[in-house]
Amino acid sequence: MFAFCTFFGIIPSFKTNAQESANFCGTYYSIGDVAFIEAHIAGTYRNFSQRMAASGGTIEIPVQIHIACPSNDPVSCFPETAIDNAINVLNALYANVPMHFYECADRNYIYETAGVVNNNNLSEFTLCSPHDVAGVVNIYFVDKIFPNPPSTSTPLGYAPTTPQVGADRIFIARRTITDDIVLYPDLILVHEMAHFFGVYHTHGSGVPGATDELVNGSNCNIAGDEICDTPADPANMAFFVTHITDEYCEYPATLSPYCCDANGENYSPLSNNIMFAYYCVYGTFNAFTDGQYSRIWDGYYGFRSYLSDAGNLAMRDNWYDVGQEPNYTANDLLEWEDIWVSPDLWNCIDDPNCTEHQDPEYKASGGSNYLRVRITNRGCSPTPEGRKLHLYWTRARTGETWIYHWLHTPLNQTTNGHPLGHMITSNPSDPLQAIPLDIPPLNPEETIVITQPWQAPNPQWYDGDDGFSVGASPMLCFLARITGEIATSPSSIEGEENNIAVGYNVKASNNIVTRNCALTDLDPLNLNNTPRSIIIENINNQLTLTDVHLTDITRNTPNPFTNYGSIYLLLDEQLWNNWQASGGQSAGLTYTEYDRTLRVTDAQEATLYDIPFESGEQRQIAVRFELATASGKKPEILPAQTQHYSFYLWHSSTLPAEEEMLKGGGIFEVAIHPRPLDAISLTALPVACHPNPIQGNMPAQIQFTMLQSAPIRVDIYDINGKQISCITPSQTYQKGTHLLALNPQDLPLKSGMYFCRITTPQGYGGCKIAVAR
Structure with missing residues (x-):
């Protein structure tokens, strides 16, 4: 189901039938669009007085004007006077709503841009994503x-009909495809704005030429345009x-009786309605009915009320997020819900002013990491006081549920009582009492970065616990929330729900972002890395057969990762046993000589099939990268420049893949460097052993x-140089001072003098150990 409207150019004859025209309105309604509108518009008629009383006065709608010019010459641009007139006509005709x-800001000029392709997501994204303003109508x-x-x-204008279609945009053309100047862009804007709401x-949402509305009006509220004061x-x-000569359009022309509806009655439509499917070039279709005004009002409160003249604090889900709520662009453009690596949320290990994400590091001394959040006012007005920032972490998992995890x-801790999630901005003595951070008032387009110190959990809490x-x-996942925006209470967020996969909330609100990823650097000295693990969890209330996927989500990288390295999946014992018991089926994976370890053979999509999970069951899986080919050899040629790759680990059961991906998972990012990082020489590392001597089994x-x-x-x-034991800790240590516990079995059984040596790709160090048994 779709709809379109035609705009007429000048036709060289005194009187012409409309079929000779070729200029049209590019607004289309899909079946999904119609379903969305019907679900969000009540359809209750209100007269002007009722509308004015219910809205408490005139509804103020901010707009941002963007002028795209085909060259650098200002003469090529849409004339300012024509835009001024269009806004004036728009306000004159919408005053009855x-x-x-x-206009919330200065007009934005975009030079050397020929235009946009009608209803083409990529074309719109290329033109608009650097310029869109959130919470306003971008014209x-x-x-x-x-x-x-x-x-x-030639389409002369079009509008996304629902928020699902794309960002809040309307497009108006200056010229036709044959370079004729459009005579009435003001009425085109008025027409498209009505579609927007x-x-x-007048015939309905389908193809013009037919309507299901009856002339007697008996089905006027459910057929045609669903407005009863616009006749069938x-x-x-x-x-x-x-x-042409008199410069007006005639409808319906008195050629013959306008026959007929399903009852055989002749049509008698309006002769000047602006929402007629074919638009008159001379502007003689220029009126709304009061029923249409009521539907515009209904559409605003049904699905466009986020358009506000207040400030709009926002954080981005991804680099191309324009702040729209919900954020539909990720799935629409790139066919993957890229909402898990927010560029506005990152961790710093030691430097509280760092600008790029660093994987958090546990500090035995009790030292802090620093979580940083970038917030921008993407609205037209300053934001008021009272906005709050809340920060959280959780063990990265498939099936992250808000707010439980x-x-x-x-209910969210290990069997030894260690937390699997935590509110960072909480009372230190009461982890459930929120103490959020204040966000100061921001002017339009002003940005602030807020930094919060926090202590990372001990990795040893999680490996080996409960099988x-x-x-x-372990990979951690962070989440940031801004409260105090439009919501039912100061502590909630519009569109946020509890007991739901967190991805739905992230996508629904520009006040919620998350980051769950692990970073790996591979270079000629660092050939492999410590694996990072996430939890696979069945959040359903019944036993479920689950597929576990590792999906390559790398973009714009010419050479696949497998040209340089290998990827391994490591399963915990119970996960491995469950998978084997169900048949051990997989795709893109092969067995290795290592226990419970599989090598990825198809990096585009590797899958473990039909693993049974009890309701609420949690199991652990890890990913390890190695700078070595399938044969185990180091690649002979490394890339000339650093190459970045991203892999997403997630699970599916019975829902569509898009819905399953919203349930969470882990992003594993890896960079292959052509030379050693920083190219530092081997140096001595400070090493000390405590206590010394070591007595008994202390x-x-x-x-x-x-x-x-x-x-x-x-x-x-x-003392003779014989190796007694070798320890390879299961983690990468960040820059700084660390403590490594030695188990009794790692130490010599006999009294005497021994040597401890620590080796890294960049250096080594050692100390003497005296053992007294």
């Missing part, structure tokens, strides 16, 4: 709107005539200082 449009006055598919017809053409109108082109409660052992460091620790992030190896030798 009551609605008023105002793009372009030179041309190119037909899609290409033809000699859910008003159909099939919008038949045969009854529309353009009078983000708080430290008895989880995979020898990996616990011991090694203290060491890292010059930069790297894995380590610990070797214990006797």
Whole structure:
């Protein structure tokens, strides 16, 4: 189901039938669009007084004017006087809603842009994403709107009909495809704005030429345009005539009786309605009915009330997020819900002013990491005081549920009582009492970065607990929320729901962002990395057969990761046993000689099939990257420049993939460098052993200082140089000082003098250990 309307150019004859025209309105209604509008518009008629009383006065709608010019010459741009007139006419005709449009900022000029392709997501994204303003109607006055598919017809304007279609945009053309100047862009804007608020053409939402509305009006509220003061109108082109000399359009032309509806009654439609499907070039279709005004009002409160003259604090889900609520652009443009790596939320290990994300590091000394959040006022007005910022972490998992997984409660902790989630901005003595951070008032387009110190959890809490052992460091997921925006209470967010997969909330609100990813650097010295683990969790209330996927979501990288390295999946013991018991089926994976370890053979999509999960069951899986080919050899040629890759680990059961991906997972990012990071030479590392001497079976620790992030190896030798033990901790240590606990079995059984040596890709160090048994 779709709709379109035609705008007429000058036709060189005294009187012509409309079928000779080729210029049209590019607004289309899909079946989904119609379903959305019907679900969000009540359809209750209100007269002007009722509308004015219910809205408390005139509804103020902010707009941002964008002028796209085909060259750098200002003469090529849409004339300012024509835009001024269009806004004036818009306000004159919408005063009866009551609605008023105002420009919230200076007009934005975009040079050397020919226009936009009609209803083409990529074309719109390329033109608009750098310029869109959130919470306003972005009106793009372009030179041309190119037909899609290409033809000699010309769309002169179009509007996304629901928030699902795209950002809040309207497009108006200055010229036709044959370079004729459009005579009445003001009425085109008025027409498209009505589409924007859910008003159909007078014949309805389908193809013009027919209507299901009856002349007697008995089904006027459910058929045609669903407005009862616009008579049934099939919008038949045969009854529309353009009078060139007198410069007006006649509809319906008195060619013959306008026959007939399903009851055999002749049509008698309006002769000047602005929402008639074919638009008159001379502007003689220029009136709304009061029923249409009521539907515009209804559409605003039904699905466009987020348009506000207040400030709009926003954080981005992804780099191309324009602040729209919900954020539909991720799925629409890139076919993957890229909402898990917000560029406005990142962690710093030591430097509270760092600008790029660093994986958090546990500090045995009790030192802090720093979580940073970038917030921008993307609205037209300053934001008021009272806005608050809340921060959280959780163990990254498939099936992240808000708010259950983000708080430290008895239901969200390990069997040893260690938290699986925590509210960072909480009372230190009461983890469930929120103490959010204040966000100061921001002017339009002003940005602030807020930094909060926090302590990362001990990785040893999670590996080996309850059969989880995979020898990996856990991935954490962060979440930031802004409260005090338009909502039912100061502590909630519009569109936010509890007991729901967190991805739905992230997508629904520009006040919620998340980041769950692990970063890996591989270079000629650092050939492999400590694996990072996430939890696979069945959040359904019944046993479910689950598929686990590792999906390559890398973009714009010419060479696949497998040209340089290998990827391994490590399963905890119970997960491995469950998978084997169900048949051990997989795709894009192969067995290795290592216990419970699989090598990825198809990096585009590797899948474990039909693993049974009890309701609420949690299992652990890890991903490890290695700079070595399938044969185990280091690649002979590395990329000339650093290459970045991203892989998403998630699970599915019975829902469509898009819905399952919204349930969460983990992003594993890896960079392959052509040369050693920082190219530092091997140097001595400060190392000390405590206590010294070690008596009996007392616990011991090694203290060491890292010059930069790297894995380590610990070797214990006797006085003759014989190796006694070798320890390879299951984590990468970041720059700074660390403590490593030594288990009794790692130490010599006999009294004597021994040596401890720590080796890293960048350096080594050692100390003497005296053991007294």
